[in-house]
Amino acid sequence: MTDSETKDLQAKEKEEVVSPAEQTKQGPTFVPVADIFETESAITLLADMPGVKSENFDIDLREDTLTLTGEVLPPEGPGETDIFREYQTGRYYRQFTLSDVIDQSKIDAKLNDGVLRLTLPKVEKTAPRKITITAG
Amino acid sequence: MIVRRMFNTPAWGWRSPFGELERMKNQVDRLFEGYHKGLSGRQQSAGVFPLINVSEDKDAYRVRTELPGMKADDLDISATADSLAISGERKIAPEDEEVKYHRRERESGKFSRMIKLSGQIDPSKVEAGIADGILTVVLPKSESAKPRQIKIG
Known part of the structure; x- marks a missing residue:
């Protein structure tokens, strides 16, 4: 991409999770923005989760539902007072439904600079068996 | 009638x-x-990327902003006695051409933001660090702007 094609980033407020269930934990929960793409062999998910450390991050895959959770600890020190706040911090939560069967043993997750890269390899499909009909 | x-x-x-x-x-x-x-x-944002939070303690102002995926090299930060400028470009590395996208919500692009501080700082002592996608700039207050305990003699 050349410089002339680079667009300017627009400010966006984080989207809060709208949950029908009551939250049991204090503070807001946000939906991380994500890219999802697929190849023949795997599904890859990239999610922006600034402030999440790998020890506070959790992936859960049950049947076809993938759940991402990341806790963010308030970065402010004890002696600090706010002058102004344009963004809020809190946990991240998002669920995805996967259409393919994932090989759970080969899932790979990396969290670098607040970006999650999750690789979900698909289970190799067995070649369809050809059935020959014998005339009886 | x-x-x-x-x-x-x-x-x-x-x-x-x-x-x-x-x-x-x-x-x-x-x-x-x-x-x-x-x-x-309400706390209304200026609507300029990146959104920032500013706090202070008795010694310094702290400016924080969320810049996931960005490294120190992608950023340009400069400070004067009463302002801070942050600019840079967020790049998202392209994936292989044969991939099929289901969702593309993450955005790349250039940005530039300048903020005015409510007090004087010492620009030579400004420090910045980026960790887990959060940029923190510490701007130490100039000696004259620090609150001083006055002794009654």
């Missing part, structure tokens, strides 16, 4: 044709006054 009551025209409306306009203007002014008060009461 009954007919006159049915067409009950307010007398003041005719006595001063501008009276009604004046009243409407006052109402509109009040409406906007309330609106502006509402905005300052």
Whole structure:
């Protein structure tokens, strides 16, 4: 991409999770923005989760539902007072439904600079068996 | 008498044709006054990327912003005695061409933001660090701007 094609980033407020269930934990929960793409062999998910450390991050895959959770600890020190706040911090939560069967043993997750890269390899499909009909 | 009551025209409306306009203007002014008060009461963002939080303690101002995936090299930060400028470009590395996207919500692009600080700082002592996608800039207050305990002698 050349410089002339680079667009300017627009400010966006984080989207809060709208949950029908009551939250049991204090503070807001946000939906991380994500890219999802697929190849023949795997599904890859990239999610922006600034402030999440790998020890506070959790992936859960049950049947076809993938759940991402990341806790963010308030970065402010004890002696600090706010002058102004344009963004809020809190946990991240998002669920995805996967259409393919994932090989759970080969899932790979990396969290670098607040970006999650999750690789979900698909289970190799067995070649369809050809059935020959014998005339009886 | 009954007919006159049915067409009950307010007398003041005719006595001063501008009276009604004046009243409407006052109402509109009040409406906007309330609106502006509402905005300052809530924390309204400037709507410029990146969104920032500013805090202070007795020694320094701290400016934080969320820049996931960005490294120190992608950023340009400069400070004067009372302002801070942050600019850079967020790049998202392209994936293989044969991939099929289901969602593309993450955005790349350039940005530039300048903020004015409410007090004087020492630009030579400004420090910045980026960790887990969060940029923190520590701007130590200049000696003259620090609160000082006054002893009563």
